[in-house]
Amino acid sequence: MTSKAGPFRRIPLREVIRIAAWIPVGIFFTRNVYSLAHITGVSMQPTFNPNLSTSPLHHDVVLLERWSIRMHQYCRGDVVTLWSPQNPDLLTTKRVVAFEGDLVTPLPPSAPTPIRIPPGHAWVEGDSHYDSLDSNTYGPIPLGLINSRVTYILWPFTRFRPVVNGLGKAKGRVRRFTGEVI
Amino acid sequence: MSFSRLPRLLRIPLPTLIRTVQIVAVYHLFTTDIASIRPCGGFSMLPTLSHDGDWVLISPLPYRSVFRSSSSSSARGPRRGDLVVSINPMKPNETVCKRVIGIQGDIIEVEPRRGRESIWMAEEDDELGNGRVILRDVDSEGRPLRSRRKGEGQWVKIPKGHVWLQGDNISNSTDSRMYGPVPVGIITGKVLARVHPNFTWFSDPVQSV
Numbered sequence: 236m237t238s239k240a241g242p243f244r245r246i247p248l249r250e251v252i253r254i255a256a257w258i259p260v261g262i263f264f265t266r267n268v269y270s271l272a273h274i275t276g277v278s279m280q281p282t283f284n285p286n287l288s289t290s291p292l293h294h295d296v297v298l299l300e301r302w303s304i305r306m307h308q309y310c311r312g313d314v315v316t317l318w319s320p321q322n323p324d325l326l327t328t329k330r331v332v333a334f335e336g337d338l339v340t341p342l343p344p345s346a347p348t349p350i351r352i353p354p355g356h357a358w359v360e361g362d363s364h365y366d367s368l369d370s371n372t373y374g375p376i377p378l379g380l381i382n383s384r385v386t387y388i389l390w391p392f393t394r395f396r397p398v399v400n401g402l403g404k405a406k407g408r409v410r411r412f413t414g415e416v417i
Numbered sequence: 418m419s420f421s422r423l424p425r426l427l428r429i430p431l432p433t434l435i436r437t438v439q440i441v442a443v444y445h446l447f448t449t450d451i452a453s454i455r456p457c458g459g460f461s462m463l464p465t466l467s468h469d470g471d472w473v474l475i476s477p478l479p480y481r482s483v484f485r486s487s488s489s490s491s492a493r494g495p496r497r498g499d500l501v502v503s504i505n506p507m508k509p510n511e512t513v514c515k516r517v518i519g520i521q522g523d524i525i526e527v528e529p530r531r532g533r534e535s536i537w538m539a540e541e542d543d544e545l546g547n548g549r550v551i552l553r554d555v556d557s558e559g560r561p562l563r564s565r566r567k568g569e570g571q572w573v574k575i576p577k578g579h580v581w582l583q584g585d586n587i588s589n590s591t592d593s594r595m596y597g598p599v600p601v602g603i604i605t606g607k608v609l610a611r612v613h614p615n616f617t618w619f620s621d622p623v624q625s626v
């Protein structure tokens with residue numbers, strides 16, 4: 236056997252297989268438990284990317300929690316990621332404002348007549364008042380599009396904090412199916 | 418590792434545990450990304466699929482961007498006539514199997530079946546005493562015998578990124594006529610073949626006229 240110099244010759248096949256066997260486990264973890272993502276848009280200002288206009292190359296890095304979506308443990312006010320209903324290849328970040336049975340008064344460009352959210356759907360909105368393509372444009376979305384819950388801002392480190400449950404711009408516009416207005 | 422405090426059956430050696438986790442992960446990756454075989458029941462897809470759960474081969478690969486031809490925008494995502502599996506828009510824990518009737522930009526009639534019913538009625542005898550029986554769809558005052566179905570004559574344009582899904586058995590199917598156009602994002606795969614009773618590939622049913 237000719238032994239050529241070089242670092243890759245020395246790794247035995249057995250070792251490669253032993254490491255490669257962990258790759259599917261890693262993929263399973265990032266898809267179903269936790270994963271990281273960076274946020275590029277302005278639709279969730281001021282929660283994410285508050286300074287995007289002054290430093291356009293800085294994107295927030297966030298921690299996505301996926302198992303709570305599998306268990307359906309998320310509530311109104313949580314920030315979630317979902318596949319855009321208009322573009323199945325685009326992952327977007329929005330705040331869940333209302334669930335099925337709630338009555339929502341949409342903002343422009345929709346007409347301001349209250350909409351009852353159909354079963355299995357949610358109303359999602361970006362926090363930004365200006366640059367958000369959300370349910371006010373495309374209407375209620377099926378819960379099946381929701382893919383993870385955003386729990387922490389990890390980077391930049393100065394803004395490291397949990398992403399809190401909040402109202403966004405929904406104050407006074409949602410009547411829950413129980414009758415209370417938030 | 419000492420698992421000696423556990424009951425005897427639960428004393429699984431660590432390497433076996435690790436191997437099991439790895440195999441389960443590979444299985445999960447394969448079924449979600451490459452292909453899976455699942456039963457698909459219900460009356461909505463008769464006569465293509467039987468109501469007592471035919472086993473079908475489902476794959477998400479035809480809709481992955483790598484395998485799509487990027488030549489035309491209509492080639493992206495499901496095509497008309499495809500049999501697809503989608504998350505139920507009304508119940509996120511369930512999946513449904515339907516046929517794609519229209520893609521983005523198409524204009525679809527919500528209820529294609531005509532709602533009016535006709536029945537055989539006896540006409541009054543004429544002077545010669547000959548009675549006859551004719552098919553009528555209005556009563557003696559000219560009112561239709563049955564009202565229009567909901568959605569009949571109502572046309573919708575399918576928005577960007579959505580498709581229109583319908584069961585093949587349109588008289589017994591909860592589909593886009595009920596919940597509207599469905600975003601492509603909740604479609605999990607294409608049904609390629611029936612596996613269990615008599616294996617058959619599902620071919621493209623759409624013919625250009």
